[in-house]
Amino acid sequence: MPIPMAFAFHILGTSSSGNCSILEAGGARVMLDAGFPGPRLEASLRQLGTEARALDAVLITHEHSDHCIGLAALLRQNPLLKVFANRETAHRIQRSLKVRPDWQVFETGSTFQFRGLAITAIPIPHDAADPVGFAIDCPAEDSHAARRVTWLTDLGHATEVVKHHVALADILVLESNYDDEMLDLSKRPLNLKQRIRGRHGHLSNLAARDLLLGLREWRATELILGHLSKECNRTTIVDAVMQDVRAAKGDLRVTVVDPLEDAPVSVW
Numbered sequence: 473m474p475i476p477m478a479f480a481f482h483i484l485g486t487s488s489s490g491n492c493s494i495l496e497a498g499g500a501r502v503m504l505d506a507g508f509p510g511p512r513l514e515a516s517l518r519q520l521g522t523e524a525r526a527l528d529a530v531l532i533t534h535e536h537s538d539h540c541i542g543l544a545a546l547l548r549q550n551p552l553l554k555v556f557a558n559r560e561t562a563h564r565i566q567r568s569l570k571v572r573p574d575w576q577v578f579e580t581g582s583t584f585q586f587r588g589l590a591i592t593a594i595p596i597p598h599d600a601a602d603p604v605g606f607a608i609d610c611p612a613e614d615s616h617a618a619r620r621v622t623w624l625t626d627l628g629h630a631t632e633v634v635k636h637h638v639a640l641a642d643i644l645v646l647e648s649n650y651d652d653e654m655l656d657l658s659k660r661p662l663n664l665k666q667r668i669r670g671r672h673g674h675l676s677n678l679a680a681r682d683l684l685l686g687l688r689e690w691r692a693t694e695l696i697l698g699h700l701s702k703e704c705n706r707t708t709i710v711d712a713v714m715q716d717v718r719a720a721k722g723d724l725r726v727t728v729v730d731p732l733e734d735a736p737v738s739v740w
C-alpha cells in the first residue's frame with residue numbers, strides 16, 4: 473500500500489513550449505502531461521524533491537510535443553509507469569516510442585478511478601486526434617476537504633462541456649494563450665495565425681476572461697492561467713485582462729504562469 477500523501481499540486485510549467493504538472497492526492501502521485509524534454513523534467517522533479525521513479529502514472533491530454541515530448545525519458549527511468557491516454561492519442565504517441573509502455577486506455581468523456589482519484593477525461597476542441605482535458609476529484613485528507621483539480625489547455629473555444637467543467641473546478645488551470653494584438657503583429661505566417669485563432673486552436677486572453685465572466689456560478693478558489701504563448705503574450709497583459717474576473721469573484725486567487733520562468737508553481 474502506498475503511504476498516503478498530503479495534497480499537493482505542482483505546475484512544472486505550462487506554456488506553448490511545454491506543459492507538465494504533478495498531483496499528489498488520494499495515495500497517488502500522477503503527472504499531467506509530460507511536455508518538457510527529459511533533462512528539464514528531471515531538473516524540475518529534483519527541485520520538488522522527487523524523481524521519475526516516484527511517479528505512479530502520467531496522464532496525457534494529446535499527442536502534440538508540448539504535452540508528451542518527455543515521455544520517452546520518463547519511461548527510461550520508470551519502465552513500470554502507467555500511461556493514461558485515449559486510443560487515438562496512445563496510437564499516435566506509440567509511433568515515436570521505442571518501448572511499449574503500460575498503456576491505460578480510457579474513453580474520452582468517461583470517468584475512471586486510479587487509486588483514490590476519480591479522473592474525468594473532458595473532450596476539448598483542438599487540432600489533435602482526440603484531445604482531452606482532465607478533471608480530477610481528490611478525496612478529503614487530514615487537513616482539507618475533497619477538491620477537484622481541472623487541467624484545461626489547448627482549447628479552440630469553450631464548448632458547453634468545457635463550461636460545465638470550468639464551473640465545477642476548485643483548482644482550475646485554464647489556457648490564456650495569446651493577446652490579439654501581439655498575434656496580429658507577430659511575424660507568424662497567416663495560416664498559422666488562422667490556426668491559432670480557429671475553433672480548434674487556442675483560447676485568447678479575452679476568450680478565457682469571457683468564458684469565466686459568462687458563468688452564472690463557479691466554485692474555484694484557485695485560478696491558474698497557463699499555456700501562454702512566449703511570442704504572443706505577456707503575464708502583465710493577462711493580469712490586466714483578468715482584473716474583471718478578480719473583481720467578480722473576491723475569494724479567488726489568480727496566478728499567471730510565466731512562460732519564461734522555470735520555477736514550479738505549487739498549490740497545497
Ligand SMILES: [Zn+2]
Binds near residue numbers: 536598600
Ligand atoms: Zn496542442
Ligand SMILES: [Zn+2]
Binds near residue numbers: 487488491536538626
Ligand atoms: Zn499545447
